[in-house]
Amino acid sequence: MTDLMETLIENREMVQPNHANVLEVAHGGHVMKWMDEVGAMSAMRFAGETCVTAHVNRMDFERPIPIGDTAYITAYVYEAGTSSVKVRLVAEREDLRTREREKTTESYFVYVAIDEDNTPTQVPELTVDTDEEERLRRIALEGENGDR
Template identity: 45%
Template sequence: MDDGDHSWGDLVADEADGEGTLAASYTEMTELLLPNDTNNLGRALGGAVLHWMDICGAIAAMRFSRRQCVTASMDHVDFIAPIDLGEVAVLEAYVFNTGRTSVDVKVDVRAENPRTGEERRTTTSFLTFVALDEEGSPTPVPNLDCPTPEEAALREGATEERRAQLADVSERLG
């Protein structure tokens, strides 16, 4: 998922003392959609996509915090386009906000046709992870640093998108 004109290779993945960067958390995963993860229509099972999103988000959270992380929540999810049998699911995740012991991660999923290179957005969600110490108790995470304009723009974009998504869900339930 492209959040603007950035190249992840252009973002420096530095980690300052007590701070972690958005770029350091960046994670990309790919999954070839095989029959075991499809429904009777040859499309990705929602549960498989959610599982991949959870893994990709957890890796981003762990890269950022340098701690084991567990899933605390996954925000509202809409499957806006299918991933078809034989296509590649491309997942991108990065930390965009932190609490004392928690890390908020944006996960974008898109489908890629490996023969044509054509891509389409399939879903986005925001997940919260809690960092754990060696005893399994919540432990503080670094502050999020966005040293480049690209990182700051991604953080702001994710924050605004999450805010809008939560407002939409609240209105639906309202």
């Protein structure tokens, strides 16, 4: 069994001109890629296996991330099936000079754990023992169902 907090991954990507669209903000495809990578890390930390993306729930782009800011991405596992792992992902724009952050993007990804033959393999049970873990899980379940 793995605690929810053990799956928490946080990462930053500096938005460079080569990541930007014509509006000089991060292209949505780059943000999605960064989120997918961090989500896979969280799923693999949980499963102890290689995990591949199986499904992306709606992706809400609420505000842009300008060149020079960072995309601060947080991911954690909030539910697991037999071989599937659900991960909540939130991207924020962060100004490193002021430390100001704003949520920009949120989504819910499903990964599948695979073995060395690329066959789905069993994942452990997710444990939620603390009030903070329960709070994070509740937020994810509500968001996944559109109750934001």
